Amino acid sequence: MTAFDRRRLLAAAAALAAPGVMRSRAAQAVEAADALVTGRLTVDMHSRGGGFIREDTIPDPVVDAMRAGGMAIACLAIVADIPATKVLPDHRIHPVRDPDPGELYTWSKASFARVLRLAQGQGARVIGSTADLRAAPAGGPAVIVAAEGADFLEGQIERIDEVRRQFGLRHLQLVHYRPNELGDIQTEAPVHNGLTDFGVEAVRSCNRLGVVVDVAHATFDVVKRAAAATSRPLILSHTSLTPVPGRYSREISPDHARVVAQTGGVIGVWPPSSIFPTIDAMAEGMARLVDIVGIDHVGLGSDMRGLLSPSVLPSYRAFPLLAQALLARGFSVEDAGKILGGNYARVFTATVG
Numbered sequence: 001m002t003a004f005d006r007r008r009l010l011a012a013a014a015a016l017a018a019p020g021v022m023r024s025r026a027a028q029a030v031e032a033a034d035a036l037v038t039g040r041l042t043v044d045m046h047s048r049g050g051g052f053i054r055e056d057t058i059p060d061p062v063v064d065a066m067r068a069g070g071m072a073i074a075c076l077a078i079v080a081d082i083p084a085t086k087v088l089p090d091h092r093i094h095p096v097r098d099p100d101p102g103e104l105y106t107w108s109k110a111s112f113a114r115v116l117r118l119a120q121g122q123g124a125r126v127i128g129s130t131a132d133l134r135a136a137p138a139g140g141p142a143v144i145v146a147a148e149g150a151d152f153l154e155g156q157i158e159r160i161d162e163v164r165r166q167f168g169l170r171h172l173q174l175v176h177y178r179p180n181e182l183g184d185i186q187t188e189a190p191v192h193n194g195l196t197d198f199g200v201e202a203v204r205s206c207n208r209l210g211v212v213v214d215v216a217h218a219t220f221d222v223v224k225r226a227a228a229a230t231s232r233p234l235i236l237s238h239t240s241l242t243p244v245p246g247r248y249s250r251e252i253s254p255d256h257a258r259v260v261a262q263t264g265g266v267i268g269v270w271p272p273s274s275i276f277p278t279i280d281a282m283a284e285g286m287a288r289l290v291d292i293v294g295i296d297h298v299g300l301g302s303d304m305r306g307l308l309s310p311s312v313l314p315s316y317r318a319f320p321l322l323a324q325a326l327l328a329r330g331f332s333v334e335d336a337g338k339i340l341g342g343n344y345a346r347v348f349t350a351t352v353g
Contacts, residue, residue: 033324036336037070039137042319043341045268046146046173046216046237046301047074049316050122052114053082053305062304062316063122066141069319072341073127073142074304075171075237076118078111080104080149085177091308092187092248095178099151105159108152112145112167119143126168130349144348145169146214148306149176150202157198160205170352172206173214173237174199175222183222187248194221200229207232210352216268216301220256233264233347238301240275241289251275254292261293264350266343268301271313279312283325286339295335299343 049066051059066074084099119126125142127133136142145168153159163169174182179191182199195203195218203226206213214235215223226234242251257267269286276282289298300322302313313322326336 029324029327032327032333033320034070036323036327036333037320037340040070040072040337041134041137041341041345042071043073043075043299043344044071044302044304044316045075045235045266045299045344046148046214046270046306047076047304048079048306049074049302049304050076050115050118051305052076052111052118053079055110055114059118060305061122062118063124063141065316066124069316070323071141071316071319072136073133073144074316075144075146076115077146077148077171077173078108078115079176079306080108080111080147080151081176081178081180083107084151087308093177093308095188101154104151105154108147109163109167112147112163112169115143115145116167128168128170128352130352133345133348133352144171146171146173148173148216149178149180150174150182151176151178151180153181153202155181155198157201157205160202160211161209164209164211169211170348171212171214171235172202173216174202174226175218177217183225184219185217186219186245186250187217190219190221194219195225195229200225203229204231207351212348212351215260217250220253220259223256223259227259227263230263232351233266234260235266235268235299235344235347236260237268237299238270238303239267240269240285241292257289257293257297261297264297264347266297266299266347267293268299268344270301270303270307271311272303272307272309273312274309276312279318279321279325280328282312283322283329286326287329287331290339295338296343296346298339300340 049062051057086096183195184190214237216237245251
């Protein structure tokens with residue numbers, strides 16, 4: 001999809017929402033949104049777009065969609081615990097068995113290799129440094145190699161540096177859908193009562209090696225100890241705000257969000273339709289989070305191809321609609337740019353150097 005095609009798509013949506021005399025204003029909003037995502041440093045902090053989770057996953061041309069929608073960088077996250085988890089009849093993902101020794105390490109290395117093959121096959125550059133990050137808008141779509149769950153460590157801290165060197169890991173989420181050696185998760189009963197000593201060691205190792213630390217899926221107790229241990233800003237890549245989260249909810253409270261923000265970090269808002277029925281509602285959710293933590297601490301985490309419910313942002317081709325919704329919500333171009341990538345870029349720069 002060309003820039004003209006994208007503007008035409010946005011114009012059609014705006015015309016439906018604002019018929020008659022308001023169409024000229026709608027057209028101006030379309031142009032402003034298009035300018036906000038064209039050639040800018042935009043970042044999705046958490047994605048599985050492309051189809052690399054399993055060897056037999058049906059691929060999709062995610063890089064073409066990024067180019068069409070103005071998404072400069074996607075953090076493509078392997079899922080480290082897949083062999084030991086399953087969706088059960090309650091429609092939630094649970095750990096179902098203890099993995100064999102070395103199983104998740106072997107699985108994760110194969111998954112990292114698939115991410116690199118996807119990037120090479122679709123013509124996306126892999127970002128390893130701040131210089132790479134800054135060059136992304138002009139150089140075409142790029143990816144940051146990430147991991148959802150540090151389960152592949154299996155208690156061996158040196159593996160962080162191993163996968164950083166071998167596969168270009170620059171973004172590590174500590175836990176996912178099984179309580180692992182690092183700490184507890186939001187969706188299961190606590191086992192460790194927070195971040196373990198090994199988890200603290202992993203946070204500090206990431207700080208030293210230049211790997212962004214992501215505390216998505218982690219309990220509030222894990223996040224508080226990670227915040228105390230880190231010397232770099234934290235990321236909580238994909239969630240949303242709620243006043244009082246349910247017992248096994250993936251949403252977070254205002255206090256939870258504030259702890260991440262107080263490290264200088266960023267909380268990514270995600271797009272499940274069960275929480276945000278429209279793109280406009282998602283923009284409103286971002287605005288509510290900005291009210292709690294400030295404009296410098298909110299971002300986007302689409303969880304592309306990772307949601308169990310439908311997404312209101314199912315493709316990067318729809319990304320300009322989110323930009324338009326943020327502008328319509330009253331954000332300035334500068335502030336919307338922070339949400340759509342600038343804030344993550346700041347954390348990446350502070351961490352990776």
